[in-house]
Amino acid sequence: MIITGTVVAMDGERHIYDDGAVAVSGDTIVAVGPRAGIEERYEGKHTIGAKNKLVLPGFINGHTHVPMTLFRGLHDDVTLNDWLYKYIFPAEKKNVTEAFVRWGTRLAAAEQIRSGVTTFADMYYFEDAVAEETKAAGMRGVLGETFIDFPAPDNKTRSAMLAYTENFLKKWLNDPLIHAAVAPHSIYTCSRQTLQEASALAREYHAPILIHVAEMKKEWEDSEKQNGASPVQYLERIGVLGPDVVAAHCIFVDDADRKILALYRVGLGTDGPAGSNNDLDVMEEIDLAAKLAKITKMSPLALNAKAVVEMATIDGARALHMEKEIGSLEKGKKADLIVISLDEPNAVPMYDVYALIAYALKASDVETVMIDGHLVMRDHKLLTVDEAAAIAKAREYQKTVAASLAIE
Numbered sequence: 001m002i003i004t005g006t007v008v009a010m011d012g013e014r015h016i017y018d019d020g021a022v023a024v025s026g027d028t029i030v031a032v033g034p035r036a037g038i039e040e041r042y043e044g045k046h047t048i049g050a051k052n053k054l055v056l057p058g059f060i061n062g063h064t065h066v067p068m069t070l071f072r073g074l075h076d077d078v079t080l081n082d083w084l085y086k087y088i089f090p091a092e093k094k095n096v097t098e099a100f101v102r103w104g105t106r107l108a109a110a111e112q113i114r115s116g117v118t119t120f121a122d123m124y125y126f127e128d129a130v131a132e133e134t135k136a137a138g139m140r141g142v143l144g145e146t147f148i149d150f151p152a153p154d155n156k157t158r159s160a161m162l163a164y165t166e167n168f169l170k171k172w173l174n175d176p177l178i179h180a181a182v183a184p185h186s187i188y189t190c191s192r193q194t195l196q197e198a199s200a201l202a203r204e205y206h207a208p209i210l211i212h213v214a215e216m217k218k219e220w221e222d223s224e225k226q227n228g229a230s231p232v233q234y235l236e237r238i239g240v241l242g243p244d245v246v247a248a249h250c251i252f253v254d255d256a257d258r259k260i261l262a263l264y265r266v267g268l269g270t271d272g273p274a275g276s277n278n279d280l281d282v283m284e285e286i287d288l289a290a291k292l293a294k295i296t297k298m299s300p301l302a303l304n305a306k307a308v309v310e311m312a313t314i315d316g317a318r319a320l321h322m323e324k325e326i327g328s329l330e331k332g333k334k335a336d337l338i339v340i341s342l343d344e345p346n347a348v349p350m351y352d353v354y355a356l357i358a359y360a361l362k363a364s365d366v367e368t369v370m371i372d373g374h375l376v377m378r379d380h381k382l383l384t385v386d387e388a389a390a391i392a393k394a395r396e397y398q399k400t401v402a403a404s405l406a407i408e
Contacts, residue, residue, distance in 0.1 A: 058118025
């Protein structure tokens with residue numbers, strides 16, 4: 001297959017081919033470059049694209065809880081501590097089942113594919129079901145089973161939690177799309193023993209570790225009081241922090257923490273989709289990240305358009321330790337790519353392609369998505385997810401969740 005358009009490769013040289021093409025064979029990119037040269041050397045059975053389209057590596061969503069689509073908007077505008085302990089944990093206890101997780105994942109897959117996301121990192125319960133639904137949707141996922149120090153919807157005891165997670169890691173070994181991971185929730189919901197058991201299990205299977213770190217002021221204050229260290233320094237001290245850790249948030253950090261974290265890569269994540277963020281639109285996060293950095297630094301030079309697009313693609317891949325497979329359009333990498341239409345009022349004119357992506361284009365401009373060489377959306381039509389069924393089921397769950405919490 002040959003995909004043509006303005007190719008934004010995100011490779012080492014950051015090539016942009018104004019009249020470019022990507023040749024794909026099976027699940028792999030075999031060539032990237034000027035269209036004329038590609039079409040001379042390769043004969044594609046199918047061709048996608050034409051003029052006035054961008055071809056990009058798929059976006060990478062570095063932190064999600066995809067089944068929580070079914071809690072979208074449940075209770076916003078409260079502190080994280082109240083949101084978790086007064087609303088979300090009770091809602092999960094009453095409503096989260098394997099079926100709930102499957103339907104939430106299907107809904108999230110539709111939303112993410114529509115916004116150009118091809119790979120995402122997730123933390124939740126019944127993560128084996130998340131993995132099965134992610135694979136069925138044709139998406140790539142780094143999927144972490146949650147460790148937490150109270151009875152969870154899927155595992156009520158420590159031994160059950162360990163057994164479930166080990167089976168999960170074994171089941172998905174060497175899968176082309178699913179990277180099974182271990183996800184201790186946080187230092188405020190996991191004891192030192194739980195954190196160390198989770199990380200030891202992950203390292204036994206060479207699996208990633210996903211964890212929330214320094215996401216609220218209370219977490220920082222409690223850690224200083226109880227552990228005599230910040231959350232980042234505590235995790236480093238007990239042997240959890242390392243290059244195999246994907247640390248979400250990292251908001252409340254000091255200079256010493258920044259020096260530790262600076263050793264690793266930074267990507268973008270939507271979180272949510274409930275409470276902290278109610279959607280899974282990485283294109284929105286690209287825009288928001290750049291603007292928040294400028295406000296925080298009080299400088300328009302902070303986090304420029306090119307840098308933030310890198311965070312959503314090649315740097316996001318590095319953050320998940322997958323930069324050899326995905327994140328750029330290069331020969332030998334997996335064929336994960338998106339085609340974005342420029343035939344919209346918000347997409348013209350184009351003076352700088354990175355600025356256009358970062359500040360003007362929208363998720364609705366994504367028209368075609370390929371993952372692992374397979375089309376999962378073509379001309380805005382989803383091919384791997386029954387979107388109508390997922391939407392209908394979400395409306396059913398809205399009623400049952402609301403009734404379980406006596407929400408009118």
